[in-house]
Amino acid sequence: MTPDHRYHYHVIRRAIAEIDAASAPLSLDELAGRMGMSPAHFQRLFSRWVGVSPKRYQQYLALGHARSLLQERFTTLDTADAVGLSGSGRLHDLFLKWESMSPGDYARGGDGLTVHWGFFDSPFGRALVMGTNKGICGIGFVEETGEDAAMADLAARWPRAEFTENRAALRPWAQAAFFGQTTEPTPLHVIGTPLQIKVWEALLAIPSGHVTTYSEIAESIGNRRAVRAVGSAVGRNPISFLIPCHRAIRKSGALGGYHWGLPVKRAILAWEAARTEADASATNRVPRG
Known part of the structure; x- marks a missing residue:
């Protein structure tokens, strides 16, 4: 059951x-x-x-658990190469592929792109899932923000795209994302700036049950002084949970945002x-x- x-x-x-x-x-x-x-x-x-x-x-x-995780399950992202996706050894087992939208798609704001959306239950409450024909492009949790705010937030990433509710098309990906119920791997289709993409790649290298710090991510992408920019990129992650922005915390052990x-x-x-x-x-x- x-x-x-x-x-x-x-x-x-x-x-x-x-x-x-x-x-x-x-x-x-x-x-x-x-x-x-x-x-x-x-x-x-x-x-x-x-x-x-x-x-x-x-x-x-x-409240102090994040500090314990930092001491006991801290992941060091040694070099930028360590977080590359060649071989996909550290990618979630469900991922068929990771694909970023082209700079042209990003600049056009999704013009000509059809984005399907639907609300689904997850282990962490109600979630909004979005996807293109290439894969999941958005996941947001709505219990704290509300459905309307989550929809407006994710839809703003592609201001010129066409949005259509289609739970049936997204259901297999949503079930795979949240419960591992899948017969085929699940693809991701993300949009972001080059810096954001690097940060999200770094997040994918953090194993489940472990954490890293914003400064460690900045170091791993070759820009140790970009901690604030890294924090902003973590917060702009469009695919929560699968791209695990929740595993990034502050050096002090505070959760951050x-x-x-x-x-x-x-x-x-x-x-x-x-x-x-x-x-x-x-x-x-x-x-x-």
Whole structure:
């Protein structure tokens, strides 16, 4: 049975608020009670959604968790070559290809381009997905911003394109993006300036469950003083989650910004870290023969 992922995110969003408001870590009984659930139901929901206990997940949601990730799961992007896409070894397994729109397409603002769009449920609430005939060109989360604002935001990237609602065409890509339900790899079709494309390539080199810093990305693209420009490019990433802008944080361990709201960024980072831990635990339990 497929979980109601949108409902799960609403519970997580409420849990974040309760955890932030508490003066000390909450027990399972306390947290479940504040969610209006029985401890058993709360435990089942979390275990099904992320693979670890509510107590452990609460640690991942803590405000200081990003600092811990920086110490324990920091990814160094050594050189610009390390984040190149030749061989695609570090690309998401679902990607068939990464293709950037031509400078001409960028300059024309999408003139002559048809962009399909639709709203879908995701592990992090309602999401807007956009795509051309070449692949996904936009993903935005709407729980914090609202559907109208998300639509206006992404559509503004291609001011002269023609937009048409077409959930049926996008559904296979959306299911692959959020739940890994696919029989064919999923292509990405992005539009951006040369600097933005370099930054987004660097983001793709950060493994799930890990983080890097804005300054590290600037170093990797050969412009160590462009930290502010890197931060702006991260924020302009059109394909959230798949191009993992949420994995970029500040040197201090502070989360920094997130285009679709910091609660979503915290939830995604915690979800990925917890799943990485759960996968590692499952691997260690596999008998070796």
